[in-house]
Amino acid sequence: MENQTNLLEQRRHKLAELKRLGYDPYPHKFDYTHTIGQIRTELEAFNHDELQEKKVTVRVCGRIMSLRPQGKAGFMDISDGEHRIQVYVRKDTVGPENFELFQLFDLGDIIGAEGPVFRTRTNELTVAVTKVHHLSKNLLPLPEKWHGLTDVETRFRQRYVDLIVNPDVRSVFVKRSKIIREIRNFLDDRGYLEVETPVLQTIAGGALARPFRTHHNALDIELYLRIALELYLKRLIVGGISRVYELSRIFRNEGVSTHHNPEFTMLEFYQAYSDYRDLMDLSQELITSLAEKITGSRQVKFQEHILNFDSWQRFSMKEAIFRFWPDSAPKPNEEDFLSVKKLRTLAASIHAHYELTDGPGKLLATLFETVAEDHLIQPTIIYDYPAEVSPLSKRKADDPTTVERFELYIAGMEIANAYSELNDPAEQKARFEEQLNARGRGDEEAHDMDADYVRALSYGMPPTAGEGIGIDRLTMVLTDSISIRDVILFPLLRPEQVE
RNA sequence: GGGCCGUUAGCUCAAUUGGCAGAGCAACUGACUCUUAAUCAGUAGGUUGAAGGUUCGAUUCCUUCACGGCUCACCA
Incomplete structure (x- = not known):
């Protein structure tokens, strides 16, 4: 808890820092030109030179899923929940003021980025950022990146984290x-x-x-x-x-x-x-x-x-009972299904649970469920x-x-x-x-x-x-x-x- | 509701017979302008689910409770 409190304090401090620098910590909207999925479908087919020629400039937004700062530059992967794209921020491209904003970003923050799309040396489709925008702050840390979140209780209680x-x-x-x-x-x-x-x-x-x-x-x-x-x-x-x-x-x-x-x-x-x-x-x-x-x-x-x-496949209930009856129990006859006494004996022979108030129909259904259901793949x-x-x-x-x-x-x-x-x-x-x-x-x-x-x-x-x-x-x-x-x-x- | 199993750092997991609670990632500080599990150096982070008990000493053994998983019962 102490750690989480510290982390919360650190992140709140960054939020205050954003304000101090004159940014709205929770801006009202972001006009994007492309979803990440649209960039992928429209530009995935083009190689480095073709992208240089096309000069497609985009405004995209999403959550920071990976943050790899590198001194006076840095890479981020941002996600819209479905698709991801890499963005590349360079101090000499965005300028010192905007780079200071980038340095306040944390994993999990929601951000916007604008700039032309290119391919890196490793051929990764990337937005060469000319300006970054901060859109919303991540105050609680995301689960670890490659084991992810596996604790089922947390996954169901905090489905939003599971989805992220x-x-x-x-x-x-x-x-x-x-x-x-x-x-x-x-x-x-x-x-x-x-x-x-x-x-x-x-x-x-x-x-x-x-x-x-x-x-x-x-x-x-x-x-x-x-x-x-x-x-x-x-x-x-x-x-x-x-x-x-x-x-x-x-x-x-x-x-x-x-x-x-x-x-x-x-x-x-x-x-x-x-x-x-x-x-x-x-x-x-x-x-x-x-x-x-x-x-x-x-x-x-x-x-x-x-x-x-x-x-x-199609079977009548009685056919299914005969077909899937276990070898370990004595086989029933058609006439057995008419007698409550015989049906109870059959149920007992396959360890099926029944009530004394159960009539022949209920008992028959119980036999079916016990012997057949698991086989109906x-x-x-x-x-x-x-x-x-x-x-x-x-x-x-x-x-x-x-x-x-x-x-x-x-x-x-x-x-x-x-x-x-x-x-x-x-x-x-x-x-x-x-x-x-x-x-x-x-x-x-x-x-x-x-x-x-x-x-x-x-x-x-x-x-x-x-x-x-x-x-x-x-x-x-x-x-x-x-x-x-x-x-x-x-x-x-x-x-x-x-x- | 019954039985069995589980709960350790934000996440994923260790901890010998009951003997100083650890690692990786995340975080923090510093370096780094094509990285992608980025890298390198350093730092910090714990009421071991909760409450009792046994013991010189409990993450470890016992009891109760909370929450979850599997399973049985019930049902679709």
């Missing part, structure tokens, strides 16, 4: 932005309307999860932060917006892990007159085209794997889920225990969840009542009754298919990120003590 010194971090978030833009383009091109629905809700529905609670003072009512977008979007399908989507933040009051952040970004889209089979094809098209647009290839590196988006669609764990999905015509639902797995993670929407208000009401019973048995994540949603369905909702895609996890897949915190700029952490 770790260029790869920026590129993840540039890709994230591009993913979101491409998704919007994809859906807009297909006639979907983007809408915004309430974040504050009196019933947090559309998913099985625990919500955050809050309170509205003027109305004196308890409210929840939404856990899904689903029920409002389907109300809009009833209202005749037959292709609709929302891409926004949702909130779940659950644990934090490498795959979970309490607030995360969800895309949900709904398409009338379609069923889940249509969305399988659409998802495959969307995700494959995103992979290609973001990474430049349909073969995408993820950790030690190459994800091949040219070769998608390549893009895989798992379809036909138990009705018991899918209170908003439509049953299969030939099997009332199963619903028309699928999930998309990539890199062992659940990326998307989609189904043919239940649009029979009487059955929806009955499903909500089943959920209320589960809630009565202590299941805090069971769905609450949403009477207005049932009323909306009673006006008639066309056959509809809907899907949710987790944007954070999709971004992980397409940026080779192992933790969700690497794709969220400010992931939730416990508060620190800042003086």
